[in-house]
Amino acid sequence: MNRRAVIKNLALVVSSAVLLPSCLKNSGTPAIALKHLNINSDQEKLIGDICETIIPKTNTPGAKDLNLHLFVLKMLDDCYTKKDQLTIVKGLTEFDNVVQKKYNQSFSDLNIKDREAVLVEIEQNAKKAGGAKTPAGRNTKPQKTVDANPLFAFYWAIKQQTLFGYTTSQYFMTKEIVYELVPGRYNAHFPVKNLKQT
Amino acid sequence: MANLNIDSIKERTFDAIVIGSGMSGGWAAKELTGKGLKTLMLERGRDVKHVKDYPTTNLYPWEFPHHGVLPMDVQEANPIVNRCYAFGEDAAHFFVKDKEHPYVQEKPFDWIRGYQVGGKSLMWARQTQRWSDFDFEGPARDDFAVDWPIRYKDIDPWYSYVEKFAGISGNRDGIPELPDGEFLPAYPLNDVEAYFSNHIKTNYKNRYVISARCAHLSKPNQIHIDQGRTQCQSRTLCQRGCPFGGYFSANSSTVPWALRSGKLTLRPHSVVESIIYDDKLNKATGVRVVDTQTKETIEYYAKIIFVNAAALNTNLILLNSKSDRFPNGLGNDSGVLGKYVAFHNYSAHIGGEYDGFKDWTTDGRNPAGGGYIPRFRNVYKQETDFLRGYASGFSAYRFKQHNYDGVGASLKENTVKGNLGPWYVGSHMMGETIPKESNFVTLDNKLKDDWGVPLLKISVDYDDNDEKMKKDYIEQLTEMFTSAGFTNIKPSTNHQAPGLDIHEMGGARMGNDPKSSILNKWNQLHACKNVFVTDGACMTSTSCQNPSLTYMALTARAADYAVGEMQKGNI
Numbered sequence: 014m015n016r017r018a019v020i021k022n023l024a025l026v027v028s029s030a031v032l033l034p035s036c037l038k039n040s041g042t043p044a045i046a047l048k049h050l051n052i053n054s055d056q057e058k059l060i061g062d063i064c065e066t067i068i069p070k071t072n073t074p075g076a077k078d079l080n081l082h083l084f085v086l087k088m089l090d091d092c093y094t095k096k097d098q099l100t101i102v103k104g105l106t107e108f109d110n111v112v113q114k115k116y117n118q119s120f121s122d123l124n125i126k127d128r129e130a131v132l133v134e135i136e137q138n139a140k141k142a143g144g145a146k147t148p149a150g151r152n153t154k155p156q157k158t159v160d161a162n163p164l165f166a167f168y169w170a171i172k173q174q175t176l177f178g179y180t181t182s183q184y185f186m187t188k189e190i191v192y193e194l195v196p197g198r199y200n201a202h203f204p205v206k207n208l209k210q211t
Numbered sequence: 212m213a214n215l216n217i218d219s220i221k222e223r224t225f226d227a228i229v230i231g232s233g234m235s236g237g238w239a240a241k242e243l244t245g246k247g248l249k250t251l252m253l254e255r256g257r258d259v260k261h262v263k264d265y266p267t268t269n270l271y272p273w274e275f276p277h278h279g280v281l282p283m284d285v286q287e288a289n290p291i292v293n294r295c296y297a298f299g300e301d302a303a304h305f306f307v308k309d310k311e312h313p314y315v316q317e318k319p320f321d322w323i324r325g326y327q328v329g330g331k332s333l334m335w336a337r338q339t340q341r342w343s344d345f346d347f348e349g350p351a352r353d354d355f356a357v358d359w360p361i362r363y364k365d366i367d368p369w370y371s372y373v374e375k376f377a378g379i380s381g382n383r384d385g386i387p388e389l390p391d392g393e394f395l396p397a398y399p400l401n402d403v404e405a406y407f408s409n410h411i412k413t414n415y416k417n418r419y420v421i422s423a424r425c426a427h428l429s430k431p432n433q434i435h436i437d438q439g440r441t442q443c444q445s446r447t448l449c450q451r452g453c454p455f456g457g458y459f460s461a462n463s464s465t466v467p468w469a470l471r472s473g474k475l476t477l478r479p480h481s482v483v484e485s486i487i488y489d490d491k492l493n494k495a496t497g498v499r500v501v502d503t504q505t506k507e508t509i510e511y512y513a514k515i516i517f518v519n520a521a522a523l524n525t526n527l528i529l530l531n532s533k534s535d536r537f538p539n540g541l542g543n544d545s546g547v548l549g550k551y552v553a554f555h556n557y558s559a560h561i562g563g564e565y566d567g568f569k570d571w572t573t574d575g576r577n578p579a580g581g582g583y584i585p586r587f588r589n590v591y592k593q594e595t596d597f598l599r600g601y602a603s604g605f606s607a608y609r610f611k612q613h614n615y616d617g618v619g620a621s622l623k624e625n626t627v628k629g630n631l632g633p634w635y636v637g638s639h640m641m642g643e644t645i646p647k648e649s650n651f652v653t654l655d656n657k658l659k660d661d662w663g664v665p666l667l668k669i670s671v672d673y674d675d676n677d678e679k680m681k682k683d684y685i686e687q688l689t690e691m692f693t694s695a696g697f698t699n700i701k702p703s704t705n706h707q708a709p710g711l712d713i714h715e716m717g718g719a720r721m722g723n724d725p726k727s728s729i730l731n732k733w734n735q736l737h738a739c740k741n742v743f744v745t746d747g748a749c750m751t752s753t754s755c756q757n758p759s760l761t762y763m764a765l766t767a768r769a770a771d772y773a774v775g776e777m778q779k780g781n782i
Contacts, residue, residue: 067618091282181278198575201399
């Protein structure tokens with residue numbers, strides 16, 4: 014299979030992922046074919062749980078419903094330099110250790126409150142350290158270079174790609190906002206009060 | 212056997228050959244076929260049919276594997292083209308990848324190319340301004356390059372001619388240095404752009420901020436509908452190719468028009484190795500082509516040849532067309548072929564904010580991109596310590612800002628909830644550069660490409676004039692921004708290599724004197740009258756206006772002249 018076909022198939026996996034149960038696999042390899050990253054299924058689950066903590070299911074779909082963790086993995090696998098990938102994967106291991114040390118259990122065994130507390134603490138420490146910027150939403154592209162601190166690098170990469178994946182997902186762009194492929198107009202003088210959710 | 216050969220030669224013989232299918236080649240084909248000439252168009256890349264071959268044009272962001280972000284392996288494999296703003300997941304397939312077509316950089320030069328039918332007219336930024344006599348008289352007045360052999364009056368009717376067909380939106384602003392054209396309605400300035408426009412008009416002499424003029428069908432006329440094009444839908448996804456034909460490209464306009472005449476043979480996958488010159492007939496008889504798929508070498512013959520391979524590749528073809536008569540390249544008696552290459556200086560930007568018009572914003576998208584500030588430096592007289600000047604883009608915009616702190620349900624809500632941010636303003640510099648003998652392209656004497664054609668060696672750099680101009684742009688725009696009450700003003704400069712402006716010009720310049728130029732006032736080789744060059748290679752100087760509209764007008768003008776000369780039996 015040529016590269017283009019692989020990409021196309023991966024795209025199908027990602028975009029049709031909504032239809033698949035998210036715990037389809039429990040063997041040692043992740044549910045998505047990765048070219049560069051060495052991630053096992055436990056780590057994939059961990060990333061899935063972090064994504065779900067960042068964008069949880071509320072009365073609307075959350076990260077797992079939208080299979081955002083597969084998108085995040087794909088982005089980590091395809092859109093970072095090898096050096097950054099090594100830092101991020103190192104941060105993944107560190108993340109696991111930090112949680113184990115503090116709670117004596119894994120992230121996935123924590124309740125939602127503790128999960129959120131873990132992530133918020135890392136985010137605040139990262140901000141204090143001054144390395145990372147606020148992650149990009151749909152208005153900007155993900156930043157290309159990651160923090161030198163592996164834990165921070167891992168956290169920001171996951172958060173950034175989760176947000177990017179969420180805010181550019183079909184669900185978000187059709188149900189939460191209305192993305193217009195064909196606006197058909199340009200109004201140069203438009204009252205703010207008439208703005209719709211776009 | 213002899214008959215077979217005769218038949219084969221006959222099949223390979225045309226009235227005209229056009230090398231290249233992009234911005235200017237498309238026009239050459241349209242004009243020549245329109246005047247009844249059986250024309251062969253050679254394109255080195257693949258065919259790209261309007262709409263059919265725009266695979267990403269109707270994709271939503273989530274339908275791209277990486278939602279628009281190019282994978283790192285593609286970025287790392289293409290450091291040069293990856294620097295181009297339009298090289299994204301949605302349009303990368305229209306750009307030449309670094310490794311596909313190597314060239315030699317004696318000095319850093321980002322050569323951005325589109326090898327396909329339509330060339331770079333598919334992905335261009337669509338800004339279209341006429342030149343004026345302040346541009347055509349520039350070299351003579353300021354004593355650089357050589358005098359342009361034409362003046363505004365020579366090209367004025369041809370600007371009108373191509374504008375009507377291509378469809379250019381704009382206002383009749385009445386500015387002498389930026390002549391008005393045959394305009395479709397302009398895209399209006401938004402509130403802050405209009406405020407800045409009024410402020411500049413009131414407070415400065417001979418400085419203007421106008422709606423950017425661009426090749427978009429804001430309101431199509433019958434001639435555009437006849438081309439199968441419809442109104443621009445303000446998608447601003449132009450680099451993907453437009454299913455509406457909302458902007459001008461060779462693919463949506465000139466090439467299909469020429470094909471419909473029944474007179475055009477379009478041959479993709481055809482690299483022109485050289486132009487064949489007959490020492491006895493004292494003229495070019497055809498071209499030597501390498502088929503990139505079969506690697507076969509084939510000769511095609513014609514009475515006239517238009518070279519529209521894109522500025523630097525046109526230089527390459529001419530330099531590689533050696534004969535006893537022209538040992539240094541076709542038409543190169545003067546020795547200036549490949550020299551006096553110039554470009555546009557895009558190496559400065561400025562940003563700021565405006566605390567006003569808070570109740571107003573925009574809705575939809577502006578395909579023109581906002582405003583344009585015509586050159587105001589050294590127009591009527593020399594007033595600075597550098598030659599020439601710069602035009603500037605200017606736009607104002609605001610967008611919703613979100614609080615992305617933290618995680619969980621509140622963050623999720625904040626991805627939708629947000630506050631419209633302040634108005635941001637931004638400008639970028641587009642500076643004229645001075646053509647110099649020391650900025651040149653030449654053939655590498657060892658390295659060849661897959662088709663046996665020598666690699667192009669590029670040696671082009673900025674100079675002191677460019678640095679001074681850049682400093683002046685920052686000073687002037689900072690002052691204008693400050694005076695308009697903009698805050699948080701942030702000038703920035705970059706060190707982007709020449710080439711990334713994608714306005715490389717010259718090398719086969721026009722001029723009155725065959726001793727110092729390659730082309731005459733009709734874009735005709737001084738020394739080989741049946742060969743015409745009407746792409747960027749012909750440019751004597753660069754002005755600071757975007758050059759494409761001028762290529763189109765020069766091409767239509769030259770085609771008209773060429774056919775006239777053929778009819779008179781002169782070529």
